[in-house]
Amino acid sequence: VLDTADRCPNTPAGMRVDANGCPIDADSDGVADSADRCPNTPSGEQVDAQGCPVATDSDGDGVVDSADRCPNSPRGATVDSEGCVIPQDTDGDGVDDSVDRCPGTPAGTQVDAVGCRILFQEQQTTLILEGVNFQTGRASLTQSARAILLTVAQSLIGNPAIRVEVAGHTDITGSRDTNMRLSQSRADAVRNFLIRNGVDAERLVARGYGPDEPVADNATTAGRAQNRRVELRRLN
Template sequence: MKKSTTGLMLGSALVVGLSGCASSASQTSGQTSSDRAWYQHPAVCGLAGGLIGGGIGFATSSDSDEDSGAAIGSTVGATAGAMLCADRTPEPVEPQCPRYGEVPAGVATDAEGCPLDSDGDGVPDYRDQCPGTPAGVEVDAQGCPLDSDGDGVPDYRDQCPNTPAGAEVNALGCPESLVLRDVNFEFDSARLTPQAEQVLDGVAERLVASPNVRVSIEGHTDSVGSDAYNQQLSQRRAESVVDYLESRGVERNRMRAQGFGEEQPIASNETDAGRAENRRVELDEWE
């Protein structure tokens, strides 16, 4: 058999083998370099390519150029073989969010590539232990509303935000009836003062945020005047508070007005200071 024919047959056989290696390598491109078969390694493909190139160079050169032809062919073939089997698996790119940085795999994201935050509290859903927090409510790192006094009633609903530690509280966050300080009325009437309305605005805001809580508005007077008159005055004042809270968004069917007149004093009616304490409006849970 002639030299050229032998070289071309050898080269053809090696081309077929190298093509198989490269094809296998491309089919397993999702694997790491350590998972690939030995014959898919660039060094092995480079060696095979060198043999192919050398064989072809030898076979196609004249008798006087056999050595140089084989050397050139070997170099070109080795380079081509190594390139064919090179690992082209792209490096995995972790998704990035401009607000949170790296996003764990499998987490649902929005158009910006950021994790979903359904309640908009700044804590993504996959980390939010209190989903559905009302808009604007300040939350902790777990996405739960702040509860400064730790009584189980979050601050945005707590009518008594400074309850002592360990105290048992009602649904309003209070250990007992809450005296609405500075909720006063014009002299001998049920008309609220401007200062009283400001106080009730805060009460209404927290009640609106507690839609399942019902409350009792209780009016009290001092002992000046007749029992019957004081009873009527305390009832009208309690109803005036209910009217104002309703105007601020609290459903009326969640409130009841009760007037107790002078029946339940909390201080002496013998002094001006004591009578001032007895003229009061209280907020309590209506069970």
């Protein structure tokens, strides 16, 4: 190629050149064929100094882009050999960890679409908190009651639109005035526990009903036990 037409006047002797006097780069990767160890690199591929594809991993999942079928996997997600997210369900509730708002749900708990305990079934507005018990004549929650209420708190946090009333009830043992005060104190104790564990206070009200709303016969021991209860009443 004459110097007057040579765009690459310093090409080493013996190198194959094109009509402009420049080294031939058949795959257009920026590396001349004479130095290109990967002469058939696909167009647009990022290459190293030897013309071979650089092993890039755009989404940082450990699978190079050229083999990644899911190139936009979330950072930190566990992926398979093709770079696609492997579903994870740590607590075994049937809801993938990526959308599970209550990741520590106890085994066997019926959960909603976001992995939180279902508090209110369809059309249900009242839930008796089975197992939420107190020390006799007091408003102190037992340890087992606290464990149950933690799952309730999780569910309420996972479903932030729900507002509830915490309703306290007693049997007819003792005076009505005493039972009214006790039921209010117990409702307050449950509400305060839920607030301390992350539920917005504006979503909770507490009310004591004393012995006024029995669900069983106060003439029997079993009936009185059923009447000593705390309920959640959905307000919306």
